[in-house]
Amino acid sequence: MSTSSLSGSVSGSLPSPAGSRIRHGLAPWARIAGLALCALLTLGPVIWTVSTSLRTPAESFDLPPEIIPTDPTVDAYRGVFDQIDVWLYALNSTLVTALIAVGQMVTAGLAGYAFARLEFRFKKPLFALVLATMMVPLQVTIVPVFLELKAMGLTDTLLGLIVPAFPTAFGTFLMRQYFLGMPKDLGEAAMIDGAGPWRVFRSVYAPLAAPGLAIVGVLAFNYHWNEFFRPLILETSTENLTLPLGLVSLQGNLGTGSISVVLAGVVLSMIPAVVVFVVGQRPLREGITSAGVNR
Amino acid sequence: MTNTEIRPVPPEPVPTRKTRMARDAGKASESAAATARTRGTRLLAVLFLAPTVVGIVVFTVVPIVGSVVLSLFQWDVIEDPRWAGAANYREILTDSTVLISFRNTLVFMVLAVALQLLIALVLAITVNGRMPTWLRSVFRSAFFFPLVLSAASISVVMKYLFNQDFGPVNWLLGTVGIPSVPWLTSENGAMAAVILAYVWQQFGFSFLLFVGGLNNIPKEVHEAASLDGASGLRKHLAITLPLLSPTLLVASVVGIINALQVFEQPYVLTAGGPGDSTRTVVMVIYETAFEQLRFGEASAVGVLLFVLIMAVTALQFRLSRRYVHYQ
Numbered sequence: 001m002s003t004s005s006l007s008g009s010v011s012g013s014l015p016s017p018a019g020s021r022i023r024h025g026l027a028p029w030a031r032i033a034g035l036a037l038c039a040l041l042t043l044g045p046v047i048w049t050v051s052t053s054l055r056t057p058a059e060s061f062d063l064p065p066e067i068i069p070t071d072p073t074v075d076a077y078r079g080v081f082d083q084i085d086v087w088l089y090a091l092n093s094t095l096v097t098a099l100i101a102v103g104q105m106v107t108a109g110l111a112g113y114a115f116a117r118l119e120f121r122f123k124k125p126l127f128a129l130v131l132a133t134m135m136v137p138l139q140v141t142i143v144p145v146f147l148e149l150k151a152m153g154l155t156d157t158l159l160g161l162i163v164p165a166f167p168t169a170f171g172t173f174l175m176r177q178y179f180l181g182m183p184k185d186l187g188e189a190a191m192i193d194g195a196g197p198w199r200v201f202r203s204v205y206a207p208l209a210a211p212g213l214a215i216v217g218v219l220a221f222n223y224h225w226n227e228f229f230r231p232l233i234l235e236t237s238t239e240n241l242t243l244p245l246g247l248v249s250l251q252g253n254l255g256t257g258s259i260s261v262v263l264a265g266v267v268l269s270m271i272p273a274v275v276v277f278v279v280g281q282r283p284l285r286e287g288i289t290s291a292g293v294n295r
Numbered sequence: 296m297t298n299t300e301i302r303p304v305p306p307e308p309v310p311t312r313k314t315r316m317a318r319d320a321g322k323a324s325e326s327a328a329a330t331a332r333t334r335g336t337r338l339l340a341v342l343f344l345a346p347t348v349v350g351i352v353v354f355t356v357v358p359i360v361g362s363v364v365l366s367l368f369q370w371d372v373i374e375d376p377r378w379a380g381a382a383n384y385r386e387i388l389t390d391s392t393v394l395i396s397f398r399n400t401l402v403f404m405v406l407a408v409a410l411q412l413l414i415a416l417v418l419a420i421t422v423n424g425r426m427p428t429w430l431r432s433v434f435r436s437a438f439f440f441p442l443v444l445s446a447a448s449i450s451v452v453m454k455y456l457f458n459q460d461f462g463p464v465n466w467l468l469g470t471v472g473i474p475s476v477p478w479l480t481s482e483n484g485a486m487a488a489v490i491l492a493y494v495w496q497q498f499g500f501s502f503l504l505f506v507g508g509l510n511n512i513p514k515e516v517h518e519a520a521s522l523d524g525a526s527g528l529r530k531h532l533a534i535t536l537p538l539l540s541p542t543l544l545v546a547s548v549v550g551i552i553n554a555l556q557v558f559e560q561p562y563v564l565t566a567g568g569p570g571d572s573t574r575t576v577v578m579v580i581y582e583t584a585f586e587q588l589r590f591g592e593a594s595a596v597g598v599l600l601f602v603l604i605m606a607v608t609a610l611q612f613r614l615s616r617r618y619v620h621y622q
Contacts (some may be wrong), residue, residue, distance in 0.1 A: 035422065039434055141354075167350030167355075
């Protein structure tokens with residue numbers, strides 16, 4: 001699959017293939033009304049979460065739910081900061097997510113380039129090995145991984161979350177495709193001018209790789225910001241918790257009484273994901289689509 | 296290591312170098328530089344690959360082998376591991392909780408993936424119909440938005456939404472005359488809630504795949520079908536679905552692999568209950584290893600799950616030979 005079809009397949013500006021003269025079973029207004037209803041159902045839980053987090057605890061279970069709170073208050077947000085150390089958990093989450101994203105961009109960029117543009121022995125079997133590990137679910141290997149990290153003294157540290165997430169089989173695959181899509185002549189011209197293999201990578205190809213690296217980075221951010229299973233197993237001290245864990249413990253501590261506080265915490269933890277969704281929607285969509293297509 | 300040293304030509308063919316050598320034929324100094332370059336290339340390859348290959352070996356390959364080995368031992372980390380042979384497998388295959396978790400996971404997988412694919416397919420076909428571009432973008436963004444949220448925190452929200460007495464879900468159902476459903480307190484209700492919470496978050500993934508797949512179907516195919524008098528549902532069943540079958544295969548394979556690993560939703564929403572009715576295989580791995588410290592048995596369950604995932608995937612690719620049409 002070439003990079004151009006990678007971006008073309010989900011391009012928004014394309015006219016509909018079922019466009020102009022083709023009749024659909026439903027009238028256009030009925031289709032659009034149906035879609036609007038489905039979109040409302042999809043966003044409903046999120047809208048309810050935001051609006052309930054702005055209500056007073058007494059009103060939080062009002063039915064029918066008022067979309068616009070009658071008496072909006074940010075007390076619940078103050079409550080979150082009182083109940084759990086949001087700043088610390090947010091810092092932990094940011095640190096873990098950012099380092100993993102940068103680490104994956106580096107490892108996938110380098111390995112993807114090697115598989116695409118460098119010649120060396122055992123290239124095919126090594127690439128096959130990388131591809132094969134895409135099929136292995138994390139949950140199946142978690143026990144030995146935990147024991148390895150324990151032996152290295154990395155359990156209950158943020159480093160234990162970060163380092164094992166650096167290698168990315170999918171990111172390597174994606175970057176290989178990306179480099180394969182670049183014209184070979186560029187590197188050859190530079191080599192005739194006397195550039196060595198490192199210079200060819202550094203000055204010719206690496207600067208062109210930014211859009212591919214953005215996909216790797218955005219996908220890594222989205223996945224690891226929301227990650228729950230590994231932190232749940234690895235992090236036991238309160239000071240090492242990440243946001244999703246902190247929120248689940250917040251809910252456990254409070255029971256059903258202060259629902260707006262819990263929901264305020266959920267809203268706070270969503271903010272970075274929503275920012276990435278808005279700013280990086282295109283690489284995110286391309287990444288998610290190719291994650292499926294290339295499996 | 297010096298890069299200027301002249302070495303004999305390596306035995307294996309190196310294409311980029313060959314082309315260059317043809318161009319520079321006869322120039323000894325150029326050839327020496329080229330040899331140095333080949334060595335530099337190899338060194339660079341080793342450096343570039345090391346982080347990924349070492350990482351994958353340490354954190355994936357070794358743990359796979361480790362899982363199989365561990366599954367043959369009894370170990371609680373405190374005392375030394377004891378050889379158990381097949382005893383762990385005998386034990387888990389007669390353990391009612393483990394067996395129920397496999398049944399739950401399979402039931403969950405079939406229903407969740409079917410629902411996810413159906414919703415995604417209908418929405419993708421509908422979104423691809425005629426409408427202003429900006430509206431299409433709005434719908435597309437809305438449908439894939441849940442995908443960027445955390446499954447754990449969304450499950451916290453879902454716990455409130457599915458509350459039998461105060462939850463908006465039952466209120467909404469009540470407005471169309473459906474009596475209150477005991478979502479989290481009955482066995483079937485809990486499974487349904489876990490499935491709905493999961494599908495709500497995941498259908499956007501299949502939706503994006505289908506939108507991409509539909510965009511790849513040539514316009515002429517639809518036009519020809521319309522000229523022949525096919526319309527609406529019939530056109531989609533006879534034309535769209537077969538042309539979309541490669542995408543359907545990918546979406547169902549990935550959907551099934553993901554569904555077999557479901558954890559966050561049942562863990563947060565129902566804690567596996569009531570009883571064991573929503574306990575999944577990954578929950579059992581987690582509890583056996585990290586709550587009961589039975590690492591051998593947990594590894595055996597993990598190995599069985601891996602075998603199950605491989606078997607289901609292989610079966611799908613076998614069946615696909617008959618049902619998938621590549622253009």
